[in-house]
Amino acid sequence: MTKPVFLLVASFPDSLIKFRGPLMEALLAAGCEMHVAVPGLDAGSDIALRLSKLGVVIHDIPLQRTGLNPLKDLSALLVLRKLVRQIAADYVLGYTIKPVIYGSLAAWLGGVRNRFALITGLGYAFTGEATGLRKLLRALIQQLYRFSLSRNRLVFFQNPDDEALFRQLNLLKPAIPSRVVNGSGVDVAEYALSPLPETPSFLLIARLLGDKGVREYAQAAALVKQRFPDVTFRLVGWIDDNPDAISQAELDAWIAAGSIEFMGKLSDVRPAIADSCVYVLPSYREGTPRTVLEAMAMGRAVITTDAPGCRETVVDGRNGFLVPVQDVSALSESMIKLIENPEQVAAMGARSRQMAEEKYDVHKVNKAMLKEMGL
Template sequence: MRVVLVANTLWSIVIFRPGLLRTLVRMGVDVVVMAPVDDTLPRALELNVRVIPLELSAKGTNPMRDLALVRTLVTRYRALKPDLVFHYTIKPNIYGSIAAKLAGVPCIAVTTGLGYAFVNTNLVARVAKALYRFAFRFPREVWFLNGDDWQDFVAQRLVDPAKTQVLPGEGIDLAHFAPRAAGVSDGHVRFLLIARMLWDKGVGEYVEAARLVRAVYPQAVFQLLGATDVANPSAISAEQMRTWVAEGVIEYLGTTQDVRDIIARADCVVLPSYREGVPRTLLEGAAMAKPLVATRAIGCREVVVDGENGLLCAPKDAADLARKLQHIIEMGPDARATMGARGRRMVEQRYDERIVIERYLAAMRRVGLRITDMPAA
């Protein structure tokens, strides 16, 4: 039995879905991942999956290259003869679905967040929606990670609602992201934003909010963790990051293969994003019992219950974000700990990765694969 996963980055499969990969491998499934290779390749190989490099530009708009991608995928699908293909992110969802139809293999499209095509309204975004409408006729099922994204696709007639499902995000490994001892005990409240460094993630508003908060609480620490100069129209440059660091308003932590130590030292995890699927970084922060601050944007508001496990602010509003961050400082460590504990309980109830993995196994059964029950953890 062979299952193929296709995405625009290898790290998104390795970092976001390791539990799924381990489960399928333990069940004897031949798991193949197709994506552009990056520095997570050793981790992918440790999971005992096959990795086939795929030439794919996430931000490119050259139709000839996209046509070449379809041809490549058709050729590979016919050679591999997979029993099922899962597509993630925009280009694999669109062109992979078309290729799977041409190759005669069943596929499922997983919309992990609508990103640039829905945050913006330019010609590229309109073309992307038209391509979605065409390509999403072909998957057996189309999955969404939150109800708002599902509603947008259905309302704009981009997908047949009868073939859709809404998952509770990608799930989180509760044992891996377990609460640890309290953060750094120097009296300085640390805020942490983990994301690819994109303007659409609200990084600019976070930096401006840091300026506002530090004018009142100069000892507050604002950290950024994630890659600059990524392949995205909304990318923040390394030069811009150096400017902020030189100003002294933020600490830039670069990138890491394991975020847990950095989350453990933080007092609050922040994500002022414009739109998300279900943001992994907020789930990780909540699982480690950290209070959250995020926008009332699609995806973020799925994870943060205002006043319970965190605070919500208006999107694209640095002043409102600053007010909420200042409130986190002023509530004190005991109240922050209580808020974080509520977040941990919520993640345990809603976002355990075993719930999501079982949804994958059920889908495999629906396409006719003989799948047993999930093995014990």
């Protein structure tokens, strides 16, 4: 009996091992022949070597993660259609905007029966006020989603708010079923419980984008340090190629003022989480934030926003605090509350770990996804 051929379509090589590694392992264990299509993956890179060692076949595709060049996007679609026919794919799953759109269309045009999409968040086009370029971009992406998602057998979402919005905007037609899964999950063995440091410290890990709440974090840090100058506020991340990116000048100003300790991009965030007491993500909207799940698994209290995707991870007052989006005052007050009550930090961290084990264990999430895909 031949193995079913499964193609995973991605836009960013770094996400393959970190976010989809356990899913690929689960698919391989289920007896699939595993392929990935992704742009810009260097054949000699650590990611490529690790994928090859797993037994995953890698295909380079000319897909631009950002940008609106229709000719280049059409080229990527045609390459993907050719690929699904060439490998005789039985299953195709795309995640993030362009892989969902063009992966779904390529699978449909290529005659693949089992076509799936995973909506991991809504991104720049859906957050913030819809004016100018963002308004145009939002309209275009909605049209592309509406057309491509109707070609899928099932669409996965990472929170109920995104699912409801897609239904409300008719981006997902009533005839197409959908399921909500608990994010990408987290390996609770890899992100093991870690003792709290003695000195109060906060941490944010994110691409340095406005809609990740990076500015609000820096502003709240400056306010809190006026009362508690010894408290540390660390920031892990990088300036991304995105219209909403923080400028280098802004970042330099925060560092010079002493409000933020910038750690750059880390290949392993566990030491940074271990050195923190509280994890903070003031994001405007997420799918389900993976960094929050990692911090929860390591036993950290969480302050995040009462926004789609984020609110799923925190029971307000139990494993952390929920604050309104873009509310620097509420954010700083929650930080101060935890600085003044270290015993609450420990109790909330213990509850975070329990929630990670019960709800967000990556093996439970992947098992649910494979079952829905008939594998």
